[in-house]
Amino acid sequence: MLPPMDDTQRPSKSRSPEPGREEALFEAALALPPEQRAAWLERACGSDAQLRQRVELLLQSNEKAGEFLRPSLGAGLERTELIPTPPKEKPGDVIGPYKIREKLGEGGCGVVYVAEQTEPVRRRVAIKVIKLGMDTRNVIARFEAERQALAMMDHPNIARVLDAGATETGRPYFVMELVRGIKITDYCDQNHLDTKQRLELFVQVCHAVQHAHQKGVIHRDIKPSNILTTLHDGVPVPKVIDFGIAKATEGRLTDLTVYTELRQFIGTPAYMSPEQAEMSGLDIDTRSDIYSLGVLLYELLTGRTPFDGQELIQSGLDQMRRTIREQEPMRPSTRLSTMLDADLTAIAKSHSAESPKLIHFIRGDLDWIVMKALEKDRTRRFESASTLALDVQRFLENEPIEARPPSGLYRFQKLVRRNKTVFAAAAAVAAALVLGLGLSLYLFVQERHALKRAVAAERRQAELREEAEKGLALEKRMREMAPITAKFTAAGQLMSQSQFDKAEDVMKDVPTNIPQSSAIYNVLGEVYGRSGLWPAAVRVFTRSVTCDPTNEFAYHYLAPLLVSTGDLDAYHSLCERALSQFSASTDPAVAEQIAKDCLMLPPPEANLATLAKMADIAVAAGPNDSKWPYYAFAKGLAEYRQGHFAGAVEWLGKVPASEEVPARTAQMYATRAMAEFQSGQTNAARASLAETAKIAETKLTQPGRIDWNDQLIAQFLLKEAKALISDAPASAGK
Amino acid sequence: MSEVTQILCAVQQGDPRAADQLLPLVYDELRKLAACKMARESPGQTLQPTALVHEAWLRLSGGADRAWDGRAHFFGAAAEAMRRILIENARRKNALRHGAGQKQLDVEELEIAAPAPDEQLLAIDEALNKLAALDKEKAELVKLRYFVGMTIEEAASVLQVSEATAKRWWIYARAWLYAEVHKREAS
Numbered sequence: 001m002l003p004p005m006d007d008t009q010r011p012s013k014s015r016s017p018e019p020g021r022e023e024a025l026f027e028a029a030l031a032l033p034p035e036q037r038a039a040w041l042e043r044a045c046g047s048d049a050q051l052r053q054r055v056e057l058l059l060q061s062n063e064k065a066g067e068f069l070r071p072s073l074g075a076g077l078e079r080t081e082l083i084p085t086p087p088k089e090k091p092g093d094v095i096g097p098y099k100i101r102e103k104l105g106e107g108g109c110g111v112v113y114v115a116e117q118t119e120p121v122r123r124r125v126a127i128k129v130i131k132l133g134m135d136t137r138n139v140i141a142r143f144e145a146e147r148q149a150l151a152m153m154d155h156p157n158i159a160r161v162l163d164a165g166a167t168e169t170g171r172p173y174f175v176m177e178l179v180r181g182i183k184i185t186d187y188c189d190q191n192h193l194d195t196k197q198r199l200e201l202f203v204q205v206c207h208a209v210q211h212a213h214q215k216g217v218i219h220r221d222i223k224p225s226n227i228l229t230t231l232h233d234g235v236p237v238p239k240v241i242d243f244g245i246a247k248a249t250e251g252r253l254t255d256l257t258v259y260t261e262l263r264q265f266i267g268t269p270a271y272m273s274p275e276q277a278e279m280s281g282l283d284i285d286t287r288s289d290i291y292s293l294g295v296l297l298y299e300l301l302t303g304r305t306p307f308d309g310q311e312l313i314q315s316g317l318d319q320m321r322r323t324i325r326e327q328e329p330m331r332p333s334t335r336l337s338t339m340l341d342a343d344l345t346a347i348a349k350s351h352s353a354e355s356p357k358l359i360h361f362i363r364g365d366l367d368w369i370v371m372k373a374l375e376k377d378r379t380r381r382f383e384s385a386s387t388l389a390l391d392v393q394r395f396l397e398n399e400p401i402e403a404r405p406p407s408g409l410y411r412f413q414k415l416v417r418r419n420k421t422v423f424a425a426a427a428a429v430a431a432a433l434v435l436g437l438g439l440s441l442y443l444f445v446q447e448r449h450a451l452k453r454a455v456a457a458e459r460r461q462a463e464l465r466e467e468a469e470k471g472l473a474l475e476k477r478m479r480e481m482a483p484i485t486a487k488f489t490a491a492g493q494l495m496s497q498s499q500f501d502k503a504e505d506v507m508k509d510v511p512t513n514i515p516q517s518s519a520i521y522n523v524l525g526e527v528y529g530r531s532g533l534w535p536a537a538v539r540v541f542t543r544s545v546t547c548d549p550t551n552e553f554a555y556h557y558l559a560p561l562l563v564s565t566g567d568l569d570a571y572h573s574l575c576e577r578a579l580s581q582f583s584a585s586t587d588p589a590v591a592e593q594i595a596k597d598c599l600m601l602p603p604p605e606a607n608l609a610t611l612a613k614m615a616d617i618a619v620a621a622g623p624n625d626s627k628w629p630y631y632a633f634a635k636g637l638a639e640y641r642q643g644h645f646a647g648a649v650e651w652l653g654k655v656p657a658s659e660e661v662p663a664r665t666a667q668m669y670a671t672r673a674m675a676e677f678q679s680g681q682t683n684a685a686r687a688s689l690a691e692t693a694k695i696a697e698t699k700l701t702q703p704g705r706i707d708w709n710d711q712l713i714a715q716f717l718l719k720e721a722k723a724l725i726s727d728a729p730a731s732a733g734k
Numbered sequence: 735m736s737e738v739t740q741i742l743c744a745v746q747q748g749d750p751r752a753a754d755q756l757l758p759l760v761y762d763e764l765r766k767l768a769a770c771k772m773a774r775e776s777p778g779q780t781l782q783p784t785a786l787v788h789e790a791w792l793r794l795s796g797g798a799d800r801a802w803d804g805r806a807h808f809f810g811a812a813a814e815a816m817r818r819i820l821i822e823n824a825r826r827k828n829a830l831r832h833g834a835g836q837k838q839l840d841v842e843e844l845e846i847a848a849p850a851p852d853e854q855l856l857a858i859d860e861a862l863n864k865l866a867a868l869d870k871e872k873a874e875l876v877k878l879r880y881f882v883g884m885t886i887e888e889a890a891s892v893l894q895v896s897e898a899t900a901k902r903w904w905i906y907a908r909a910w911l912y913a914e915v916h917k918r919e920a921s
Contacts, residue, residue: 023869023906030905061916062909069858069880069908318788 025055030062089113089129095173096165098127114178125162128245129173150244152215157208159228159241179239181228185299187236188229189350195361198300198351199392201229201238206293206389208240213286213385219243220284222292223271224299269320270309271295274376277324286385287378293388294373294381301332301362303347306374325376332370333363365395491520500527504540515548522553529557529708534565545574549581552590559597560712568601575603583610585617589627592618592634599637600713601720612638619651629655633668640675648675657691662699663710666692670717677725689725692718756807761815763790768819783820784883787812809884809892813877820881821859824852854915861914865907872907875900 025044029037037059045052089111093100098115104126105112115127150161163175181187184205188198205227212219219226221242229238269277273291276284299305306329312320329335336344336359348355369391375381382388391401487510494503504524510517521544528537538561544554555578562571575598582594591614598611615638618631625631636651652672657665669692677685696718700711741756767790791808858880866873871893878889890900 026906026909027902057913058906058909061912062905065908065912068912069876 022051022054022058025051026058026062029055029059089167095127095129095167096163098125098175100127115175117175124178126159126176126178126241127173128176128242129167129171150215150217153212153217153243155208155211157204157237157239158212158243159239161242161244174245176241179228179230179241181230181239183224184227184229184238184296185224185303187238188300189303191236192350192352193236194352195301195358195366196396197236199396201236202293202297202300203389203392203396205238205240205296206385206392208238209289209293210385210389212240212243213289217243218284218286219289219292220276221245221271222289222296224296227296269312269324270305270307272324273378274325275378277321285378287381290373290381290385290388291375291378293385294370297373297392298329298332298335298370301366301370302335303343303350304335306330328376329371329374331363331367333359333367336362365401369395369401488516488520500524512543512546515551518544518548518551518554521547522551522557525554525557529561534561537561538565538567545577549577552578552582552593555597556593557709560600560709560716563601563716564712571601572604575607579607579610583614585614588618588621588625588631591615592627592631595634595638596630596713599634599641600716602641608642612642614638623654629658629661629664633664633671636668636675637671640671640678645675645679648672649679649681659699661707662695663707663714666695666700666714667710667717669695670714670721673721674717674724677721682725685725689721692721756811757814760790760808760811761818764812764815764819782883783816783881787816787882809878809882810874813874813882817859817862817877817881820855824855828852828856857915858911861911864914865910869907871895872903872910875903876907876911879904 025041028044029041032040038056041052041055045055089095089100091100091102095115097119098117101114101116101124103111104114112126112128115125117123117125153160159177159179161174161176164172165175166172182190184201187193188201193201209219209222219240219242222240226242227238227240229236231237271292273284273288276288295305307323307327312323315323330338336347336355339347341355344355348358351358353361369388372391373381373388382391387402394401487506491503491506494500494506503520507517507520507524521540525537525541525544528534528540538558541554541558541561544551545558548554555574559571559574559578562568562574578594578597582590585591585594595611595614595618598607603611615631615635619635621628621631623632632651632654636648636655639645639648639651649672652668652675655664655668657668659665669688673685673688673692676682676688692714696714700714741759764786767786787809790812862873862876862880865876875889875893878884878892879886884892886900886904887897890897893900895903
């Protein structure tokens with residue numbers, strides 16, 4: 001509602017008929033030296049004494065008006081009365097089931113107290129009461145929306161958010177695990193942690209953030225005061241607090257939105273990502289946290305943020321946004337070397353180092369890592385907090401980092417460790433699987449090595465994605481099983497660091513009745529298999545099938561592994577389990593795979609009909625299905641095992657002899673050789689056999705192949721074909 | 735497109751009624767913003783008109799880079815709105831001091847940094863209304879400087895005049911207002 005401006009608004013009658021002339025004379029006179037003004041005015045105004053008087057008055061007023069109307073902002077302000085301050089909580093007050101003990105601190109958006117909870121457990125918690133003015137209902141609704149995700153977070157470096165509600169006066173509050181610690185930056189400085197120790201703390205923070213991201217929680221306000229550090233058994237442990245609170249107190253749809261964003265803006269602009277500075281607000285994702293982690297790392301290394309928070313605020317909103325969005329910060333080492341000597345010495349001292357050494361240590365790799373996290377374009381930042389952590393760890397272990405721009409030497413170094421990269425890619429898949437991030441086999445495809453066999457990879461990718469989705473769905477049921485989830489996360493983390501043995505170790509304590517373990521076992525098995533570690537692969541895939549007998553993926557690997565290690569009893573009983581589990585499946589891909597698993601060796605007579613039916617389900621998908629060649633092969637193999645040799649030759653003829661998919665092509669030739677031989681086409685059989693042998697020699701001997709299970713099957717079929725054809729007398733036919 | 739951006743477009747396309755619609759919107763926005771801010775700031779802090787107006791701009795324009803033309807209209811309206819808010823506050827408190835009762839003291843009170851003590855503020859405002867009747871542009875300039883806290887440069891750019899002109903205007907308007915305010919005091 002707009003108040004009317006009363007009588008004063010009405011145009012008053014002008015005292016001077018010629019304001020324009022008055023003004024012109026005033027200005028002209030003002031330009032003259034004061035002593036000449038009177039004489040000049042007298043001439044200029046002539047007989048109009050009133051006009052002269054007016055101008056003289058204005059000139060006098062101008063002399064006196066020095067401080068008049070000066071916008072005296074900020075100094076000696078006359079303040080209107082305060083609104084009645086909202087009642088503050090005091091020790092002894094009760095909020096919900098919590099009894100306030102003492103004040104812990106006060107921040108931009110609320111006051112934090114230590115409180116005691118009596119029900120259902122007796123414990124001390126931290127309770128943060130948000131200042132009045134926020135729409136309580138919305139804050140709590142937004143918190144509720146994220147509550148499930150928050151509840152799933154369980155990480156030693158994250159302070160758990162336990163509860164939220166409204167006080168009697170209507171203010172929202174959040175209840176958190178009580179963490180007594182100090183800002184991570186203060187901790188580092190006070191304890192003179194050297195740069196390596198700082199980086200180790202930072203890596204822990206990254207892992208905590210990664211964990212939250214895996215659970216779908218973005219922090220949005222990562223800054224040193226939200227990372228409290230304490231000593232636990234003599235080891236510094238950083239804890240990230242306030243997860244989920246920035247989100248809950250923000251939101252787009254209330255009247256307060258922009259205000260709160262601005263509030264936040266003014267609160268912590270130094271840690272704000274360019275996209276947060278945009279304030280479009282709709283599109284903040286995990287990469288925003290990566291940026292803030294970059295700022296944190298910058299500060300841990302140099303004692304300064306990339307842009308000075310105070311300067312940002314003073315430059316005004318527009319300039320602030322422009323700076324954050326457009327200006328490239330100085331590299332950390334450059335920042336240090338351009339500092340005043342005294343400042344630099346102080347910072348070096350807090351790092352327990354000498355200035356030149358500190359700069360030397362940071363220059364290069366650490367510069368690159370920081371700058372990659374601080375990229376304005378978020379697609380160029382680290383993909384995740386764990387890749388950022390991984391790069392820092394690489395640096396700590398004197399390994400080449402990823403953030404570095406490719407130089408000749410660097411590329412060479414990378415080439416040298418190509419094999420390792422394959423593993424890193426596998427690890428990424430592991431992470432993706434466990435986390436359900438859907439990253440899937442992207443990295444494999446990127447690898448040139450794998451690109452060549454994109455067909456096989458694609459197929460596997462679909463399977464893995466399915467697998468991941470299944471894992472995710474199952475994981476939802478796991479809400480109550482936090483300790484096990486923690487193990488999964490730990491295992492995922494270890495796998496993403498290529499520490500597969502340790503990951504398996506972690507999984508040892510997980511009971512076998514937890515089906516979602518299979519996703520982790522499958523990845524481990526995949527990796528072991530690709531390294532040719534058959535017994536280890538058998539071990540984990542067996543566990544995988546035990547944990548989740550419905551996960552067909554494991555069967556496809558375990559079956560050839562068991563044949564390969566000569567454990568045929570185990571193989572046959574696995575086939576029986578597979579059939580009892582999947583024989584009714586109408587999914588052509590499942591039917592085809594299981595049929596192949598059970599037909600790679602001659603199956604028991606009793607199973608033949610079922611297996612033939614499964615092959616029929618597969619080929620019913622039709623030749624337009626992308627997996628058609630696989631289906632046709634399964635049908636051909638089924639025909640052969642049933643003794644329908646002509647049918648087998650016909651179906652196997654439909655399988656393209658693609659060099660891109662050597663394992664399948666070899667399987668096809670080997671089976672066709674047998675079918676041709678059995679139908680009396682001895683020459684054709686020998687030719688087919690020769691083709692198989694050629695592929696087997698050239699293409700099936702490469703280690704690290706993603707389709708190693710299909711390669712094994714090809715080897716078995718080749719062996720069987722050789723035994724049939726080569727051992728037979730030259731004249732032998734049907 | 736927000737209501738404000740629509741209005742700003744209409745203003746730029748020469749719709750004279752559009753500018754009138756802008757004022758109530760901006761007024762409401764400033765009040766709301768100030769109330770929100772006050773509720774959250776720790777007591778003892780006073781809101782700065784400049785900051786409030788800039789925030790209102792960002793909020794209402796969606797923060798997009800609008801043509802400066804649109805901004806000029808907006809800030810014009812904002813200066814007027816801010817003036818009304820400050821004067822309103824000053825009047826209410828004045829009334830209180832003169833015994834109009836305690837009832838008025840409610841959360842509506844906005845803790846915005848006023849440029850002068852209440853009585854003086856009211857006197858200046860009255861003089862300013864007279865100046866506005868004579869010379870609208872100079873009065874605009876004073877509003878931008880005095881109630882919103884803009885610098886000469888900013889105000890010049892809002893009014894789309896040169897800095898030199900704005901400076902001349904400012905000196906004249908200040909002398910004029912001083913004379914007006916003190917004439918009243920003398921009489």
